[in-house]
Amino acid sequence: MRHHLFNAANIGRYRDEMARGVAVVADHVAGVDGPWSGADVRAVSAKVDDVDLERPLDDMAAVLDEVRSVYLDDAVWFHEPRYLAHLNCPVVVPALVAEVLVSSVNSSLDTWDQSGGGTQIERRLVRWTSDRIGLGPDADGVFTSGGTQSNLQALLVARGQAYLAGDASRLRVFASRDSHFSVQKSADVLGLGPDAVVTIPTDRRRRMDAVALDRAVWDARAAGLVPMAVVATAGTTDYGSIDPLVDVADVCAQHGVWMHVDAAYGGGLLVSTRRRHLLDGIERADSVTVDFHKTFFQPVSSSAVLFRHGDSLRHVTYHADYLNPRSSAQPNQVDKSLQTTRRFDALKLWMTLRAMGADAIGDYVDAVVDLAAAGHGLMLDDPDLEVVTAPTLSTLVFRFRPPGMSDDDADRVNPAIRRAIAGSGSAVVAGTRSDGRAWLKLTMLNPETTPDDLRAVLALVTDIGHELLDDLRATQEVH
Numbered sequence: 001m002r003h004h005l006f007n008a009a010n011i012g013r014y015r016d017e018m019a020r021g022v023a024v025v026a027d028h029v030a031g032v033d034g035p036w037s038g039a040d041v042r043a044v045s046a047k048v049d050d051v052d053l054e055r056p057l058d059d060m061a062a063v064l065d066e067v068r069s070v071y072l073d074d075a076v077w078f079h080e081p082r083y084l085a086h087l088n089c090p091v092v093v094p095a096l097v098a099e100v101l102v103s104s105v106n107s108s109l110d111t112w113d114q115s116g117g118g119t120q121i122e123r124r125l126v127r128w129t130s131d132r133i134g135l136g137p138d139a140d141g142v143f144t145s146g147g148t149q150s151n152l153q154a155l156l157v158a159r160g161q162a163y164l165a166g167d168a169s170r171l172r173v174f175a176s177r178d179s180h181f182s183v184q185k186s187a188d189v190l191g192l193g194p195d196a197v198v199t200i201p202t203d204r205r206r207r208m209d210a211v212a213l214d215r216a217v218w219d220a221r222a223a224g225l226v227p228m229a230v231v232a233t234a235g236t237t238d239y240g241s242i243d244p245l246v247d248v249a250d251v252c253a254q255h256g257v258w259m260h261v262d263a264a265y266g267g268g269l270l271v272s273t274r275r276r277h278l279l280d281g282i283e284r285a286d287s288v289t290v291d292f293h294k295t296f297f298q299p300v301s302s303s304a305v306l307f308r309h310g311d312s313l314r315h316v317t318y319h320a321d322y323l324n325p326r327s328s329a330q331p332n333q334v335d336k337s338l339q340t341t342r343r344f345d346a347l348k349l350w351m352t353l354r355a356m357g358a359d360a361i362g363d364y365v366d367a368v369v370d371l372a373a374a375g376h377g378l379m380l381d382d383p384d385l386e387v388v389t390a391p392t393l394s395t396l397v398f399r400f401r402p403p404g405m406s407d408d409d410a411d412r413v414n415p416a417i418r419r420a421i422a423g424s425g426s427a428v429v430a431g432t433r434s435d436g437r438a439w440l441k442l443t444m445l446n447p448e449t450t451p452d453d454l455r456a457v458l459a460l461v462t463d464i465g466h467e468l469l470d471d472l473r474a475t476q477e478v479h
Contacts (some may be wrong), residue, residue, distance in 0.1 A: 006104060014104075020061065021060075021064065024068065024072075028068065029077070032080060034080060034425045035076060035080040035082055035083035035426075035427060036074065036076045036077060036083075036422075036428060037073060037074045037425050038425030039073075043074075044074050047070050048070050051070060076088075078090050078091075079446065079448075081449040082427040082453050083446065084430075084442040085441070086430055086443055087265060087294050088445065089297050089298075089445040089446070090297060090448070091297055092297045092298070092356065092361075094354070094355035094356060095299055095348035095351060097351060098347045098348040098351040098352075099299055102345070102347050102348070105344075107343075107344040108343075109122055109343070109344050109346070110323060110332065110333060110339070110341060110342055111330070111333075112330035112331060112332055115344060118344045119332075122142075122143055122333060123333075124350075125143075125346050125349055125350060126140060126142065126304065126306065129141070129270070129304060129306055132271070133270065133279075133285070133288055134282070135283065135285070135288070135308045138308065138309050138310055139309070140306075140313060140336065141304055141305050141306035141307055141310075141313075141336070142304065142305060142313075142333055143304045143342070143345050144301075144304060144338070145339070146264075146293070146301050147180065147262065147289050149339075150289035150303050151182045151186055151260070151289055152182065152190075152338070153337075153338050154289060155173065155187070155190060155229055155231075155260065156316060156338075157312050157313065158173075158228055158229035158258040158260060159171065159190055159192075159228060159229075159315075160312070160314075160315030161312060162228040162258065168191055169193040169195070169196070170224065171192050171225075171228040172196060172227050173192070173197050173228055173229050173230075174197075174200055174213055174217065174229070174230045175198075175199065175200065175208075175230070175231040176199070176200050176206075176207070176208035176209075176232075176243060177199045177201060178202055178206050178233065178241065179231055179233050179262065180264070192228075196228075198220065200213045205241055205389055205390070206236060206388075206389055207242065208248060210247035210248055210250070214254070214255075217255050217257065218255075229258040229259070229260055230248060230252050230257055230259050230260070231260045231261075232245055232248040232259065232262070233261075233263075234261050234263035234279055234282060235262075235263060235265030235266030237265065237395075238432050238441060239397060240265065240392050240394060241392055242266055242278055242393070245261065245280065245282050245285075248281070249281050249285070253284070258286045259284065259286050259287075260286065260287045260288070260289070261289070262289045263290050264289050264290065264291040264303065265294055265295065266278070266279065266295070267289075267290035267291060267292075267295060268296055268361070268362070271359065271361045271362035271365065272362040272365050272366050275365075275366060275369065278392065286307065286308050287308070287312075288306045289303065289305050290303065290304050290305075290306070292304070292348075295368075296349060297352070298352065299348060301345055302348055302349060316336060317336070363447075367447035368446065369391070369393055371447075371450075371451070371454070372393065372394040372396055372442075374451045374454065375391075375396050375444070375454045375458075376390055376391055378451070378454060378458060379458070382458065384401070384466075385399070385400060385458065385461070386398060388439065395442065395443045396444075397432060398439065398442070399440055400413060400417055400465035400469075402466075402469070405469065407437055410437065410438065411438040412472060413465055413469055414431070414440055414465075415431055417440065417461055417468065418430070418431045426460070427456075427457045427460060430443060442457070
């Protein structure tokens with residue numbers, strides 16, 4: 001069985017089977033005519049469950065044929081212009097080439113003696129991102145698996161900086177009501193207690209109210225609590241809203257509280273040639289999350305957490321003689337990471353920057369933000385549609401609600417619209433709840449999506465919506 005191992009003796013097999021795999025993906029993508037098949041759970045499960053894992057096929061061509069059926073046929077294709085659901089982006093080719101190198105070499109980025117060049121490339125990209133943010137010469141950080149891990153590590157470090165002997169339940173984290181759920185999850189993981197996260201109201205644009213934040217921090221201190229961190233969001237998941245970072249930074253500076261900016265979504269503005277100013281104030285943060293696998297068009301996973309003062313990473317450093325002996329002068333990334341074994345995901349961004357340049361990525365970011373603005377205009381012009389707020393980034397929360405339709409009926413119809421569109425396979429839209437009501441959501445991360453694509457999807461929403469509303473009213477009349 002050793003002929004399956006990747007080594008010099010099996011280079012011929014490697015070339016042939018890698019080429020075969022690339023050809024299968026390329027051929028499949030060339031034939032895709034919609035974002036997904038529309039298959040239901042039972043149909044997909046049946047194909048997977050029918051595979052006998054105890055009987056290998058021993059032939060790559062047969063394996064790939066099977067993979068077509070159990071995976072590719074029902075994959076969701078984020079490169080399709082009418083995929084408009086979640087924060088999943090199409091990916092750029094240089095990053096896919098990097099994935100081949102990363103997986104083939106199988107570097108682990110925990111210690112220098114497992115990846116010398118990889119260690120230095122990651123450190124250089126941490127510096128590059130920190131410089132784009134403006135964190136200063138003492139900044140440092142590490143790549144992570146995603147925004148949830150980045151936010152967890154940032155709050156872990158913030159807890160260490162606000163160390164409180166005794167009862168950790170007195171520590172408080174302040175975040176807007178539209179902040180990412182990982183803030184609450186991180187507080188739970190860190191043992192801060194169920195009341196640790198103080199929710200701050202937002203304005204009509206769904207941005208954190210800095211005056212309310214200031215008042216909440218004062219109230220916490222007056223109650224004998226310890227403000228540990230403020231999490232400002234630069235790109236909320238639903239609305240793409242960017243909290244007033246300058247005002248939040250002023251509050252944090254006044255109270256001496258750690259400022260974390262969750263820019264998992266909005267971090268792509270760091271390379272925008274037209275909208276970088278929307279992140280003004282981020283340079284005053286103590287820590288920042290950036291997801292390159294969102295608005296830098298990288299394959300999952302590729303995220304980073306950056307810190308203004310690199311020495312604050314001591315709160316995640318644990319020594320093991322077999323990994324990071326104190327006597328070693330080698331730069332080991334395990335000193336800065338919650339993970340030990342860790343993929344060399346930084347190579348994807350490195351090759352993208354070297355092949356395309358930062359401005360080209362920024363142009364993609366600007367294109368999807370422009371598209372969201374166009375979509376907002378289309379919604380305002382359609383009396384059957386209602387939209388929550390104008391976009392800052394590239395998401396739009398809206399619903400089908402023609403004149404005279406009640407909120408309760410809208411709550412019944414809009415989720416059904418989403419299911420009907422998904423079942424057709426012609427488009428994918430997301431759903432969410434806003435102020436307790438059911439809404440639909442478009443997330444635009446594909447620079448190839450056009451206003452005509454948006455018109456077509458919105459026409460689907462309204463056509464299906466009217467059919468469902470007619471059925472609903474007919475049922476109501478019967479009863």
